[in-house]
Amino acid sequence: MPMTTLLPTSDDVGTELLSPPALSRTIRAMSLETWWPHLQQDSRDWLVAHNGEVLNQSVLQDIERVGGPIPPQAWWVGETTSEGLHLSDAAIDWVEEAANEELPEAPSGAS
Template sequence: MSIEHWWPKLKPSTREWLIENNGDAVPAEVVAEITEADGPIASDAWWAGRSGHSGFYFPDEAIDWIEAVANGEAPERP
């Protein structure tokens, strides 16, 4: 599933956190909420980022998508 499908399923506080902390490491509890809303994150999903020792990060395309939402724009899927 794509970001535009699971985004509205997130709690408003989670969406707010993602907007306010766009580009930062995504906490495990937020990744868990996304997984609960969408199912396991497919490695080939355009919005799927990378995980490392410092956490999960969205790729630039997803960061841009979240920024567009924050600006009240209708973002398009890359």
């Protein structure tokens, strides 16, 4: 049986149950729109030039450097193949908008 942790809800009425792994992802993981400006310029340039391709190791390391471990459930995480990790379709669109200096936002309901 998985261990759970009781946490107060945002309105301090009742409690919310979170398993420890969910709690750690909530605290440590950042979303694309949060970590993007903190990436090295070379990583942002690569993501724009290679948008939709498998993320290379140096870009993945830079994302983890600024955003923490990559959460598999994040809106920007796409399919993982034998070649590696891809951005989601929504993230590919986001990167394109950022490249065009359109001030993109995360999709509604994104985490």
